[in-house]
Amino acid sequence: MSTTVMRSMLSVPGIRERFIEKARDAAADVLCFDLEDSVAWDDKPAARRLLAETLPDFPAKGRGVFVRTNGYDTGLIEQELDALVGPWLHGINVSKVESPRDIQRLDDYLTMLERTRGLPDGHTAIVSWIENAAAVVNAYEICTASPRLLGICVGGEDYAVSIGVRRTKGGAELALARQTAINAAHAAGIIPLDTPWTDLTDPQGYEDELARMREIGFRGKFCIHPDQLAPANRVFSPAESDIEWAQRVVDAYEQGAAQNLGAVALDGQMIDKPVLEQAQNMLEWSAQIAEMEAAR
Numbered sequence: 001m002s003t004t005v006m007r008s009m010l011s012v013p014g015i016r017e018r019f020i021e022k023a024r025d026a027a028a029d030v031l032c033f034d035l036e037d038s039v040a041w042d043d044k045p046a047a048r049r050l051l052a053e054t055l056p057d058f059p060a061k062g063r064g065v066f067v068r069t070n071g072y073d074t075g076l077i078e079q080e081l082d083a084l085v086g087p088w089l090h091g092i093n094v095s096k097v098e099s100p101r102d103i104q105r106l107d108d109y110l111t112m113l114e115r116t117r118g119l120p121d122g123h124t125a126i127v128s129w130i131e132n133a134a135a136v137v138n139a140y141e142i143c144t145a146s147p148r149l150l151g152i153c154v155g156g157e158d159y160a161v162s163i164g165v166r167r168t169k170g171g172a173e174l175a176l177a178r179q180t181a182i183n184a185a186h187a188a189g190i191i192p193l194d195t196p197w198t199d200l201t202d203p204q205g206y207e208d209e210l211a212r213m214r215e216i217g218f219r220g221k222f223c224i225h226p227d228q229l230a231p232a233n234r235v236f237s238p239a240e241s242d243i244e245w246a247q248r249v250v251d252a253y254e255q256g257a258a259q260n261l262g263a264v265a266l267d268g269q270m271i272d273k274p275v276l277e278q279a280q281n282m283l284e285w286s287a288q289i290a291e292m293e294a295a296r
Contacts, residue, residue, distance in 0.1 A: 004288045006030050006151055006191050006220040007236035008229045009093070009127075011068070013038035015047040020054055027229050029220070029292070030064035032093050035080055036071075044076060052083045062296035064090045066127065071096025078109065085113040091125035091150060096158075098134040100145035107146040122148055127193070130181045131155025132162035139180050143188035153222050154181050156195035169205060182217040193220040200225055210235040238286045246286075249279035 010028035013019050014035045023031050033055070039047045051067060058065060067084050069092055070076040081092070094106060103126065110124045126148045130139055136159070143152060159177045160167040167173065174195065185192035194213045197206045206228060210221060214235050221232040238246075249266060253276045256264035263272040 004191075005292050006064070006127075006193060007289070008221055008223050008232040009064075009066070009153070009193060010223045010226065010229060011038065011196070013047075014051050014067070015039045015043050017050065020050075022226070024059055026063075026226050027233065028063060028223065028226075029233070030066055030091075032066045032068050032222075034068045035076075036068050036095050044070070048080055048083050055084065056086060056088045058088065060088075060090075062292065064125075066091045066093045066125075068093040068095065072102060072105075077106075081109060081113060085110065085119075085124055086117065087119060087123070089124060091127060093127045093129070093153070095129050095155075096131065097128045097142055098132065099138050100141040103128060103142055103145035103149065107148055110148065124148065125150040127151045127153060129153050129155045129158075130177065131158035133159070134162075136177050136180050139184035140187060143184045143190055149188070149190055151191035151193055151220075152181055152185050153193040154178055154195045157198075159195075169199070169202075171209070178213075178216065178218075186217060191219050192217065193222050194218045196222045196224045197228065198224065200227075203227070203231075207231055207235070237289050238282050242282055243286050246279035246282035249275060250283065253279075 006029050008028045009030040009032050010023065010026055012023045012031055012033045014033045015038070020033070033051050035044060035047050035051070055065060065088060067080065067089065069080045071094070073096060077094070092106070097103060106126060111121055114121055114123050126146060127150055128142055130136060130142065130152050131154070135142065143149060154174065154177055156174050157167055160173055163173065165173045178194070182192045197209055199205060210231055213221070220236050221228070223229055223232055249271055252264050252266045253271050263270050265271070
């Protein structure tokens with residue numbers, strides 16, 4: 001799988017064979033088979049066994065195959081990793097992380113499993129949930145706790161609980177958590193993913209939120225329904241107009257540099273080094289998406 005693109009991560013209930021089967025053709029960048037919130041406590045052993053039987057032969061088709069584990073407070077995570085770590089599993093989506101020590105413990109256990117199973121060190125990536133006040137305070141330390149860390153997800157519902165408020169559509173209560181997670185992730189060179197949109201009756205609201213979240217720096221969305229995938233993939237991809245602008249900026253700057261100019265004008269606007277870097281980042285992001293989609 002690509003380690004640089006996660007426009008959409010689809011949650012698939014780990015206890016529902018019908019949903020697992022439907023995920024075979026889902027257009028997600030990452031499939032995340034869930035052992036946590038979507039599985040009742042008494043069903044967790046059965047879900048773990050079902051995924052252990054299903055995932056070795058699951059068709060990845062260029063997508064990431066992840067499992068969302070339960071948190072450390074449940075006492076289940078070690079059993080889940082023991083049952084599921086293998087060559088077919090690209091990564092772990094881990095819940096209820098509060099400190100870098102949580103990630104370091106997970107890294108140590110994954111290393112032990114990989115070495116005993118003949119897998120390369122670091123084979124199993126980590127995406128961490130940032131979903132309470134303590135995790136927000138420790139966000140950058142969490143993001144830099146292990147080279148396995150590929151990204152972080154903001155967990156809106158749990159974060160709202162942790163600060164004593166209700167989740168709202170406007171999302172004012174999530175502003176600090178979102179901005180902190182975005183900044184920490186980009187500073188650490190990993191991918192920030194936004195919290196799920198839970199109102200499946202309001203697709204326009206979902207589209208509007210995707211656009212706002214891209215504008216403030218998110219690079220993907222945790223999705224809870226297959227219908228959410230296409231909008232997320234579209235919004236978190238550069239538009240053709242973005243790519244054309246970026247290429248024109250690069251061309252204009254290079255022409256100016258050949259004449260010893262540190263800044264040039266394009267369409268009446270000054271193009272200097274920061275604008276050049278924005279354009280280069282846009283082109284690189286587009287190329288990474290194209291490479292990933294070609295691999296499918």
